Amino acid sequence: MTQDISTLAKLDVFAKRMAGELRGGEVLALEGPLGAGKTAFVQRLAKHLGVAEKITSPTFTLMHVHAAPHPRIHQLVHFDAYRLKSDAEFTGLGVADYLGKENMVVAIEWADKVTRVLPKGTRRLVFNHTGKKRTVTAT
Amino acid sequence: MRILGIETSCDETSLALVRVERGRFVVEKMLTASQVLIHKKYGGVVPEVAAREHAETIFPVLAKMVNPKRPNVDAIAVTAGPGLITSLRVGVDVGRTLAWLWKKPLVGVNHIEGHIASNWLTNPRVAFPAVALIVSGGHTELLRIKKLGQYELMGATRDDAAGEAFDKTAQLLGLDYPGGPAVSKLAQKGNPRAVKLPRPMIASGDFDFSFSGLKTAVRSVIEAKGKKPKPADVCASFEEAVCEVLVTKTIAAAKKARAKTALLGGGVAANRRLRTLLAAAIKKELPKVRYVEPDLAWTSDNAAMIVAAGYFALQGKRRSDPLMLAPDAGWELGR
Numbered sequence: 137m138t139q140d141i142s143t144l145a146k147l148d149v150f151a152k153r154m155a156g157e158l159r160g161g162e163v164l165a166l167e168g169p170l171g172a173g174k175t176a177f178v179q180r181l182a183k184h185l186g187v188a189e190k191i192t193s194p195t196f197t198l199m200h201v202h203a204a205p206h207p208r209i210h211q212l213v214h215f216d217a218y219r220l221k222s223d224a225e226f227t228g229l230g231v232a233d234y235l236g237k238e239n240m241v242v243a244i245e246w247a248d249k250v251t252r253v254l255p256k257g258t259r260r261l262v263f264n265h266t267g268k269k270r271t272v273t274a275t
Numbered sequence: 276m277r278i279l280g281i282e283t284s285c286d287e288t289s290l291a292l293v294r295v296e297r298g299r300f301v302v303e304k305m306l307t308a309s310q311v312l313i314h315k316k317y318g319g320v321v322p323e324v325a326a327r328e329h330a331e332t333i334f335p336v337l338a339k340m341v342n343p344k345r346p347n348v349d350a351i352a353v354t355a356g357p358g359l360i361t362s363l364r365v366g367v368d369v370g371r372t373l374a375w376l377w378k379k380p381l382v383g384v385n386h387i388e389g390h391i392a393s394n395w396l397t398n399p400r401v402a403f404p405a406v407a408l409i410v411s412g413g414h415t416e417l418l419r420i421k422k423l424g425q426y427e428l429m430g431a432t433r434d435d436a437a438g439e440a441f442d443k444t445a446q447l448l449g450l451d452y453p454g455g456p457a458v459s460k461l462a463q464k465g466n467p468r469a470v471k472l473p474r475p476m477i478a479s480g481d482f483d484f485s486f487s488g489l490k491t492a493v494r495s496v497i498e499a500k501g502k503k504p505k506p507a508d509v510c511a512s513f514e515e516a517v518c519e520v521l522v523t524k525t526i527a528a529a530k531k532a533r534a535k536t537a538l539l540g541g542g543v544a545a546n547r548r549l550r551t552l553l554a555a556a557i558k559k560e561l562p563k564v565r566y567v568e569p570d571l572a573w574t575s576d577n578a579a580m581i582v583a584a585g586y587f588a589l590q591g592k593r594r595s596d597p598l599m600l601a602p603d604a605g606w607e608l609g610r
Binding site for chain 2: 170171
């Protein structure tokens with residue numbers, strides 16, 4: 137299913153629907169080129185999960201953990217694999233402590249770099265950006 | 276006194292021995308894991324993202340720093356946050372263990388406070404209140420410093436840090452990692468007015484930043500149909516856009532905070548264009564404000580700056596309990 141997210145309002149609608157579907161334990165693999173909307177999506181997903189903290193890009197810091205006041209989802213864990221060269225570097229961050237934990241939702245930017253260590257049932261969201269049009273495809 | 280500093284908040288494993296005499300700092304020794312191990316274990320290739328590697332690399336570095344029989348260390352300062360929890364934990368646990376074994380005071384230091392304190396390693400005169408612009412791959416923050424140890428966060432990036440924008444622009448242009456130095460080098464040969472780029476949030480009236488859109492603007496310029504701009508011009512124009520926003524907001528923050536000193540810190544503080552423009556703007560617009568910048572050696576993540584911050588904390592009677600100190604990955608300074 138491909139969704140048009142060319143405006144921030146449309147991205148917000150998509151993020152809100154996604155937040156409503158989450159039950160805890162999900163892993164979201166976010167793919168797509170620079171500037172396609174991956175971080176912007178996590179910012180809006182966080183908002184709809186009730187996260188109060190500011191969401192910034194974890195490209196250099198690699199990982200941020202945000203508390204959520206949600207009944208089932210207590211933490212939103214935001215990873216970024218942009219700087220990683222191997223699955224081993226990703227595992228080395230301590231991801232096993234977070235992936236698939238029932239009261240956490242894990243969102244991973246540049247997840248296509250670490251696909252081999254993602255759990256079964258990981259939901260892929262592929263962001264795209266051509267000209268002025270932006271889309272996201274959920275698989 | 277002599278203080279051992281430990282910094283493992285992100286990629287670097289860095290240790291430093293710094294002597295402090297009547298408030299003046301002398302860095303006696305500083306080593307990072309990449310310097311010690313580069314030709315040894317990894318055959319020249321050190322993993323970019325160290326994370327759990329810190330646990331392996333910190334001991335060979337420590338062995339080169341201190342003699343275990345006569346450590347000759349009076350206190351230990353260690354980065355306790357913010358940073359990557361896996362990495363922070365290694366440094367904090369080593370610091371706690373050494374403090375407990377040697378029965379010496381321990382202090383957990385905030386990494387951003389370390390970047391601020393890097394300015395003191397060259398022993399400048401600093402009048403308070405001061406403002407600090409801390410700018411790196413992971414951080415872009417403006418802080419008001421009422422006096423040492425008292426910080427107020429005035430603003431920060433809402434999405435990407437300035438250093439990250441440099442790196443991603445380098446990626447878009449196919450330049451080498453790390454992108455910041457590569458973009459700056461090419462920018463020297465370019466025209467900063469050649470490519471029109473936005474100045475995000477420059478007139479927002481607050482002290483927050485946003486560099487995500489600038490990255491996207493660079494992408495549109497590169498991918499636009501028709502005549503392609505020269506990469507050097509893109510770099511120069513991009514660098515100018517980032518620096519202009521940083522400088523404008525720092526000047527505004529200094530005015531708002533009634534600052535007597537303006538400080539710079541973080542990896543992007545090594546950027547020459549930023550140093551030049553900030554110094555010039557302060558001289559022109561705030562001639563009474565003293566501008567202090569760190570030595571280039573102390574701009575990237577390092578343990579010497581952690582010692583400086585730790586020394587001030589100890590002077591302020593702040594100590595950490597070796598049995599209790601825990602890393603805090605989300606520790607925000609001044610909020």
